[in-house]
Amino acid sequence: MKLATWNVNSLNVRLQQVLDWLxxxxxxxxxxxxxxxxDDKFPxxxxxxxxxxxxxxxxxxxxxxxxVSRMPGTSMVRNIPGYEDPQQRVLALTFPSPEGDVRVVCxxxxxxxxxxxxxxxxxxxxxxxxxxxxxxEIKQYPRLAVLGDYNIAPADEDVHNPEKWEGxxxxxxxERAALRALLDLGLTDxxxxxxxxxxxxxxxxxxxxxxRRNAGLRIDHVLLSAPLVKRCVACVxxxxxRRNEQPSDHAPVVATLExx
DNA sequence: ATGGTCGCCATGCGA
Numbered sequence: 001m002k003l004a005t006w007n008v009n010s011l012n013v014r015l016q017q018v019l020d021w022l023x024x025x026x027x028x029x030x031x032x033x034x035x036x037x038x039d040d041k042f043p044x045x046x047x048x049x050x051x052x053x054x055x056x057x058x059x060x061x062x063x064x065x066x067x068v069s070r071m072p073g074t075s076m077v078r079n080i081p082g083y084e085d086p087q088q089r090v091l092a093l094t095f096p097s098p099e100g101d102v103r104v105v106c107x108x109x110x111x112x113x114x115x116x117x118x119x120x121x122x123x124x125x126x127x128x129x130x131x132x133x134x135x136x137e138i139k140q141y142p143r144l145a146v147l148g149d150y151n152i153a154p155a156d157e158d159v160h161n162p163e164k165w166e167g168x169x170x171x172x173x174x175e176r177a178a179l180r181a182l183l184d185l186g187l188t189d190x191x192x193x194x195x196x197x198x199x200x201x202x203x204x205x206x207x208x209x210x211x212r213r214n215a216g217l218r219i220d221h222v223l224l225s226a227p228l229v230k231r232c233v234a235c236v237x238x239x240x241x242r243r244n245e246q247p248s249d250h251a252p253v254v255a256t257l258e259x260x
Numbered sequence: 261a262t263g264g265t266c267g268c269c270a271t272g273c274g275a
């Protein structure tokens with residue numbers, strides 16, 4: 001079972017790239033962030049034609065998430081239950097596996113903008129709500145996978161230039177603590193289960209030839225609960241789509257699970 | 261020190 005996450009930065013612009021990527025990388029589940037389109041504009045037919053089911057939570061201009069999958073999922077949840085938020089950032093679905101249900105959460109975590117911004121306050125409050133909800137989810141679903149754009153680089157090794165970035169948004173200690181709190185629920189950053197190339201990143205700014213210089217951050221993650229960690233045999237960042245014409249600023253991250 | 265690129269949509273704003 002292959003699970004992937006990709007912030008596409010507008011599905012309108014990136015639809016063909018997503019379809020091409022799925023054709024070359026036939027994953028079972030793809031979590032998409034930053035649709036930047038309303039529900040009525042979601043290209044369901046294109047995914048259906050490619051052999052994928054889809055659920056989505058869209059919004060005008062900003063945010064928006066979708067889960068695209070080979071098999072239809074069940075028990076869909078849209079938004080963090082009990083957390084009032086007009087911003088569409090969360091979708092959850094359950095998929096069958098040989099060992100029982102796998103719960104997949106697709107998350108587009110807030111960016112935060114800067115440490116002195118209201119959006120930073122919102123980011124930390126959002127993470128707290130996420131923490132509270134995931135504490136319940138993992139109880140209900142022992143096989144839990146939380147994929148998405150976390151907008152947090154967990155450690156300095158996930159930052160191309162830690163000295164320059166120190167204390168900035170996306171790497172600040174309160175943000176890292178918020179991410180660690182999710183891990184403390186019993187989730188693992190699957191990327192670090194395996195030996196990885198040095199300077200592995202999942203996002204590169206569009207400016208200043210950041211991708212060419214590999215001036216990036218690793219902010220897109222696949223978190224797995226313990227029963228799924230046992231079945232995880234790989235987690236890779238696919239930099240290939242970042243080389244496309246008109247690329248997303250993020251690369252997909254793919255985790256491979258092998259059930260007994 | 262400042263702004264640099266995208267995508268939204270038509271202007272600045274968010275990332």
